[in-house]
Amino acid sequence: MRSVEEHQRVVAELIRARPAAMVPLAEAQGLVLADDVVAQLSLPVFDNSAMDGYAVRAEDVAAATADHPVSLPVAEDIPAGRTDELTLQPGTAHRIMTGAPMPAGATAVVPVEATDGGVESVAIREAPASGKHIRLAGEDVAAGTTVLRKGQIVTPATLGLAAALGMAELPVLPRQRVLVISTGSELVSAGDPLRPGQIYESNSVMLAGAVRDAGAAVIATATAGDDVEQFSSILDRYAADADLIITSGGVSAGAYEVVKDAFGRAGEQGVEFVKVAMQPGMPQGIGRLQINGAATTIVTLPGNPVSALVSFEVFIRPALRTAMGLPDPHRPRRPAVLAESLTSPRGKRQFRRAILDADTGSVTSYGPPASHHLRWLASANGLLDIPEDVVEVSAGTQLDVWDLT
Numbered sequence: 092m093r094s095v096e097e098h099q100r101v102v103a104e105l106i107r108a109r110p111a112a113m114v115p116l117a118e119a120q121g122l123v124l125a126d127d128v129v130a131q132l133s134l135p136v137f138d139n140s141a142m143d144g145y146a147v148r149a150e151d152v153a154a155a156t157a158d159h160p161v162s163l164p165v166a167e168d169i170p171a172g173r174t175d176e177l178t179l180q181p182g183t184a185h186r187i188m189t190g191a192p193m194p195a196g197a198t199a200v201v202p203v204e205a206t207d208g209g210v211e212s213v214a215i216r217e218a219p220a221s222g223k224h225i226r227l228a229g230e231d232v233a234a235g236t237t238v239l240r241k242g243q244i245v246t247p248a249t250l251g252l253a254a255a256l257g258m259a260e261l262p263v264l265p266r267q268r269v270l271v272i273s274t275g276s277e278l279v280s281a282g283d284p285l286r287p288g289q290i291y292e293s294n295s296v297m298l299a300g301a302v303r304d305a306g307a308a309v310i311a312t313a314t315a316g317d318d319v320e321q322f323s324s325i326l327d328r329y330a331a332d333a334d335l336i337i338t339s340g341g342v343s344a345g346a347y348e349v350v351k352d353a354f355g356r357a358g359e360q361g362v363e364f365v366k367v368a369m370q371p372g373m374p375q376g377i378g379r380l381q382i383n384g385a386a387t388t389i390v391t392l393p394g395n396p397v398s399a400l401v402s403f404e405v406f407i408r409p410a411l412r413t414a415m416g417l418p419d420p421h422r423p424r425r426p427a428v429l430a431e432s433l434t435s436p437r438g439k440r441q442f443r444r445a446i447l448d449a450d451t452g453s454v455t456s457y458g459p460p461a462s463h464h465l466r467w468l469a470s471a472n473g474l475l476d477i478p479e480d481v482v483e484v485s486a487g488t489q490l491d492v493w494d495l496t
């Protein structure tokens with residue numbers, strides 16, 4: 092049997108980074124910058140008013156006080172967005188709004204609160220210092236400055252800066268594009284009635300959620316019955332657009348194992364089916380496919396829902412995040428003290444659903460170990476990581492917990 096670490100290495104090797112690319116801002120959030128970003132524009136773009144008020148020459152109102160206001164004729168009204176270039180004549184004021192361009196010749200803005208708010212002429216009750224309430228061009232960003240560094244994660248604020256600089260795209264390591272295929276003739280989609288022997292399909296919904304949670308993109312989800320032709324036609328339709336195909340089900344030791352049947356026969360497609368020394372999630376498969384001229388990686392997960400999701404956590408999530416250059420590809424591992432005694436299968440690394448109490452550092456297993464008990468996983472906040480060689484763990488033992496929160 093292959094160790095968990097060994098299979099992690101094999102999967103990580105085949106989930107490869109896409110070349111850096113310019114990506115529209117709306118799709119770039121959460122990705123890693125592949126390059127430094129140099130501002131092509133200054134911010135502010137032009138000298139503009141920081142207040143709603145009056146643009147003046149400071150010396151014209153140097154004598155203004157609350158008791159002896161200085162009155163000036165208002166020669167222009169400048170709302171934000173006015174695009175003609177204005178000049179302030181000595182001895183006049185321009186009414187001006189926040190963000191509106193300063194007229195040439197003005198050296199200060201008097202806030203409306205320090206005036207009578209006049210439209211024809213204005214009484215100014217305060218003498219501003221030269222430069223007061225003017226936002227100077229380039230004081231935030233001077234054109235030519237490196238404003239973002241390669242390796243930074245694109246956040247909402249990053250998007251805001253890029254947009255303010257007039258950029259429509261950012262250079263990033265693109266999202267991995269993932270196709271999720273569930274297999275099983277017993278599977279029915281929500282909304283359809285269940286006939287005897289059928290169950291609702293849940294893995295594709297769950298794995299697609301896990302793919303997005305890992306920061307990658309789902310290009311499609313599909314379900315195939317245990318029928319090689321049907322399975323192959325889904326691959327034909329979508330695989331060329333995918334960097335990674337994840338399948339669930341059809342890889343165990345029984346009959347009607349559609350995924351094994353699709354690739355296992357001649358082995359020419361290069362999918363390797365292995366047993367990994369873990370529970371849940373022993374039957375695993377990995378390979379590269381050539382479909383319609385495109386090479387795509389495929390990871391085949393077992394069908395039991397808990398096995399599928401735990402396998403995703405252990406093998407695929409860290410590899411996807413690494414391929415996208417994201418920090419912390421691995422879930423944080425927290426040492427915690429076991430609050431109960433447990434047994435674990437010999438020779439297998441066991442991942443038990445767990446509730447971790449971050450305040451006390453204590454952990455309890457949550458639900459039985461069997462791999463169809465989805466309910467417990469849905470409310471667990473950790474995976475208890477019990478080493479291969481351990482068969483009994485007594486209460487009080489320290490173990491690693493993968494923090495899923």
Ligand code: AMP
Pocket residue numbers: 273274275277278290291292293294295339340341342343393394395396
């Ligand atoms: P398999 O690996 O195909 O033998 O499936 C193992 C178990 O997982 C069976 O009980 C299946 O019915 C169940 N299973 C497989 N795929 C799914 C799925 N997509 N949604 C829900 N249950 C599934």
Ligand code: MG
Pocket residue numbers: 274275276317340341394
């Ligand atoms: Mg099946």
